[in-house]
């Protein structure tokens with residue numbers, strides 16, 4: 260088990276914390292409510308770890324990489340292989356323009372509480388055909404990978420269902436609620452990292468959140484612009500890479516604090532348009548040249 264980057268000691272440590280938290284929650288009922296926020300945080304990290312790992316493998320060894328995907332799957336609540344068809348092969352290719360299964364402008368290009376709140380529910384459904392096609396393709400072409408996918412699906416659904424039958428209260432607090440939080444939040448992150456951005460721009464296709472503490476908590480997943488530019492770059496290198504290109508990005512798309520931005524967008528923005536987000540550059544449904552514009556969503 261040889262790490263490719265020393266920074267991934269933190270990755271392993273956080274997965275151990277996720278497991279330890281779940282075990283305490285399982286065996287000590289009196290602590291369940293108090294540890295729930297921590298469980299939600301570690302479940303979110305398991306998803307972010309799976310994201311980072313599927314762009315840039317953590318280990319030099321193939322088996323170790325596979326095991327990490329399995330561990331992340333259990334706590335994340337979404338089989339780690341799903342990142343490949345829905346994210347690597349689709350979202351990174353289309354970057355919120357036509358063809359992206361997770362477009363932020365499917366029903367409206369408005370950004371408000373209602374659209375943001377409903378987005379994760381809609382985007383989780385629109386990704387299903389990609390997952391379906393990918394699993395079928397692997398079954399035909401790559402039996403070993405398909406076996407790994409089946410293991411992940413068992414860890415994702417089979418094991419938690421068995422645990423629920425053993426002790427449903429413990430499983431709800433140890434796994435189901437944290438995983439639901441993680442799934443929802445990660446899709447919401449995708450929304451805020453692209454809503455009102457310009458997919459046709461070299462620099463303004465994404466929104467980044469650059470605060471040091473937020474990025475420490477979230478494995479540098481706030482640096483989304485540079486992540487789209489260098490998707491295979493290790494997460495630990497993102498802050499320096501972002502600093503090199505930050506001046507090229509529209510300042511409105513370099514936000515320091517995620518929470519302040521949310522407060523401005525959803526609370527202050529309700530009362531004054533100056534605090535709400537606005538479309539930067541071209542809207543995703545308005546491609547620059549040869550392609551005809553799509554019917555504009557408001």
Ligand SMILES: [Zn+2]
Pocket residue numbers: 310314346351486490
């Ligand atoms: Zn990515």
